[in-house]
Amino acid sequence: MGGTNVWDAEWEVDEEQARTLIGKQFPQLSSKQVKRLDSGWDNTVFLIGDEYVFRFPRRTFAIGTIRTEGRLLPELEPFMTLPYPIPLFYGEASDEYPAPFLGYAYVPGDFPIGLTEERRALSAEKLAKFLRRLHEFPVQAALKGGVKQDHRNLTDIASRKVQMTGFLSKVVDHLSPEESGAIETYMGRLQKDRVEAVNVLLHGDLHFKNILVNENGIVSGIIDWGDLSVGHPACDLSVAYSFLPPFARGAFFETYGGADEETKLLARLIAVYIPILILMQAVDDGNEAIAAEAKFNIMRALSD
Structure with missing residues (x-):
């Protein structure tokens, strides 16, 4: 259940659940390691192998935004001058998980923390x-x-x-x-x-x-x-x-x-x-x- 903060989740996805959901809908990825990377206000993020990143909504509000990303992000490619995550895998809601989810090509890099x-x-x-x-x-x-x-x-x-x-x-x-x-x-x-x-x-x-x-x-x-x-x-x-x-x-x-x-x-x-x-x-x-x-x-x- 959701908490009292605006960033609290309505539901959470752990590594095992992410592995199961991805494996069922995208069996070609079932042998790859699944590692939780982070969670923001709206999504929990997992690294799949070293090639892909999957984002799973953790709030109802994020369902609409993840669908919009799936539609629009591919159209941005001609305008992009920096690498960005392009959707490759479109996961659907199911009885096991109430929201669609997306898999993208992994964009390597680190957060700019502590830079001069x-x-x-x-x-x-x-x-x-x-x-x-x-x-x-x-x-x-x-x-x-x-x-x-x-x-x-x-x-x-x-x-x-x-x-x-x-x-x-x-x-x-x-x-x-x-x-x-x-x-x-x-x-x-x-x-x-x-x-x-x-x-x-x-x-x-x-x-x-x-x-x-x-x-x-x-x-x-x-x-x-x-x-x-x-x-x-x-x-x-x-x-x-x-x-x-x-x-x-x-x-x-x-x-x-x-x-x-x-x-x-x-x-x-x-x-x-x-x-x-x-x-x-x-x-x-x-x-x-x-x-x-x-x-x-x-x-x-x-x-x-």
Whole structure:
């Protein structure tokens, strides 16, 4: 049963169940090792051999998003400038498991945890080119493929500030006085209540747990497309603030093709908002490494 947190699962899949479900529907994979990799808010992820990754929804909400991924991700390939997981295996719901699930080609890499600012800056143009092309995907084709349009009301700054105040009350004991003070000062100075709507196709959840880097710390892949949606580009452009140091942001926005001040304002807000959510879950899970990286992301986003 689901718990009290928004990331709590309605049902869980363990390695044995994943092995059984995959083996029954895709017998050609039945001899491969199954290893649990991670779980996010919506899906539990397993590595199959060293070639494939399977994602199993853990909440009812994720059923629709996994189906949308299955339809739309293959269509993105001509627009992609970075590796991403392309669906290859389409699992169906059954009496044993209530949701469809997807298997993808494995995208190798590591999370960008503990990278130096200089190393992060080396990916500025790569990230900008990736987002420029993704945001060029035809919006009508995306909507036809089933993605939702601005279901998170991204442009409503006032509402997001209220939510952040509530979030901060839950993690304040895990922040230093300097960290909590910096966040509160930023929020106090943020006077705009809303920005004008702009619609592009979004990855929708572009934070450090969905970005992969190679052995040199250079961005090498983008994973977890469960938040594919149409909405304001600032949602994805937030990576310029959470991932990149201040001295690399000029090159990022120049390569992307520019962004107005409203877009940058909203991008910075989302770059603070998302890591606060990640921090909340990391605290709940007792994951000190993820909690520390989330705090670094917040402080980087607030730096000029």
